[in-house]
Every structure is written in structure tokens, then in C-alpha cells.
Amino acid sequence: MRVQLKGKRPLFGADLPKTEEMSDVLDTFQVISELPSDNFGAYIISMATSPSDVLAVELLQHECQVKSPLRVVPLFEKLADLKAAPAVMACLFSINWYKNRINGKHEVMIGYLDSGKDAGRFSAAWQLYKAQEELMLTAKQFGVKLTMFHGCGGTVGRFVEYFRLATPELEYSRMNIGSRPSKQKPSGGIESLRAIPWIFSWTQTRFHLPTWLGFGAAFKHAIEKDSKNLEMMKEKLWVDSSIMFILSDLL
Numbered sequence: 001m002r003v004q005l006k007g008k009r010p011l012f013g014a015d016l017p018k019t020e021e022m023s024d025v026l027d028t029f030q031v032i033s034e035l036p037s038d039n040f041g042a043y044i045i046s047m048a049t050s051p052s053d054v055l056a057v058e059l060l061q062h063e064c065q066v067k068s069p070l071r072v073v074p075l076f077e078k079l080a081d082l083k084a085a086p087a088v089m090a091c092l093f094s095i096n097w098y099k100n101r102i103n104g105k106h107e108v109m110i111g112y113l114d115s116g117k118d119a120g121r122f123s124a125a126w127q128l129y130k131a132q133e134e135l136m137l138t139a140k141q142f143g144v145k146l147t148m149f150h151g152c153g154g155t156v157g158r159f160v161e162y163f164r165l166a167t168p169e170l171e172y173s174r175m176n177i178g179s180r181p182s183k184q185k186p187s188g189g190i191e192s193l194r195a196i197p198w199i200f201s202w203t204q205t206r207f208h209l210p211t212w213l214g215f216g217a218a219f220k221h222a223i224e225k226d227s228k229n230l231e232m233m234k235e236k237l238w239v240d241s242s243i244m245f246i247l248s249d250l251l
Helices: 002-006 020-034 051-063 079-093 096-102 113-119 121-141 160-166 169-174 195-205 215-225 228-236 241-250
Strands: 042-045 071-076 105-111 145-151
Touching: 020 051, 042 051, 051 071, 051 079, 051 096, 071 079, 079 096, 079 105, 079 113, 079 121, 105 121, 113 121, 121 145, 160 169, 160 195, 169 195, 215 228
Parallel strands: 042 071, 071 105, 105 145
Antiparallel strands: none
């Protein structure tokens, strides 16, 4: 793939047999190549797992002659992918062609919804923190300025009456600004709302209830079950002032 990115030889000919899925992908990149570059932002790769996910998008942009290639942003979501993310980015940063391509800057997106499903909210939150710390160290090692984008999804933020009163969710759902409809079912209620409109709505309030909801109850349960757990938490976990406040309140 690295050799193909450097060369001028076409990846495939016009007579290549294509499945419907292949045609959709190639047609998408063809449209990107025909429209002005300011029509697009970053190309985000959901469920990114390896360097080849990023390089494949770069190769398709190269093959379809995209004059101003889009920024390619891997989205690491599941627990195993978050753990592997620093190694994936280190591999990419070690490729000279890619290092020149990004010009010293890169974006990485981390996902909360699938990691929460995969490992539970608390374990996922800890791994998300560790992944961010290690990604920043990796970027620093290679002299890359890293920007983190948080895809903070999850169903825990769906308190319906309060949610509707406190956030501009209804207004967001009427705006045609996403890659997909705001709801999975047009006639559905709050339960069918997609991640982007509900998290954007919470974000506008600057009140990130989905981040903390259930955290205090989980700590209280662990402490009541065994008082030694409190000492273990203090020893093993990175505890900021907010968490210390919760612990002191519980005790």
C-alpha cells in the first residue's frame, strides 16, 4: 500500500468487476474529487483498528485524484481498539510518506458508546483516559501536534422531560446538518434519537450529565461492599479534584 501511494500506476482498471458496496465507495470518492475542497471536512473512519484503515482512505483519495485530500481521522471505539490506538498511530507516524502528508498535525477521534457497551461505563472511561494520555505521548515522540475529538455517545443521557427542557434537542433534530437523519425512525420518539443530536444538545448546555451519571452510585456501592476498596481506588486510580469531592461527599 505504501508503494502504491508513492507511485502513479493505477490501482485498478476501468473493467474491474465491482460489487454494489465497492461502487458506492468509489462513487463517493469520485464525488469528493469533483467538488470544491471547502465542501468537506475530515473523513472519519468508524471502528478503526489498524494503520491500513487510514492508509486505505489515503489510497482511494490518491486513486480517485482528489486534488485536496481530506484529513483522515481514525475513530477508536471498542476497548481493544483504544488499547491498540497508540501503537496504530506510532506505526503511521513512522511512515515517511505519511509524516510528510500530515505536515506535523493529526486528529484522532475516540468513541464512548461502543467502548461503554464493550467494557462497561467505568472501565471504558478509564481506558479512554489512558488512551488519550498515551496518544499524546506518542504524538509528542514523533513531533506531531495531536487534536482529540470526543464522540461522546451513550444512552445514559436520555432523561426525557428534563432533556427536552434543558437542551435545544428539538431544534437540532430539525436541522439538516448530519450525515444521517437525526432519528433512526422518523416517527420515533427520544429512544430513536441518534448519538450526534443528543450529545450536541447536551454539549450546548455545558452540563455533561452523561459523563458523570451513575459514577457516584458505583463508587458508593464498591465502598459499602468493602471499605478496602476506597484505599484501592486511591492507590490505583488517577483521582482528580472532582472525583475526590464525590468520595468525600459519600463518606
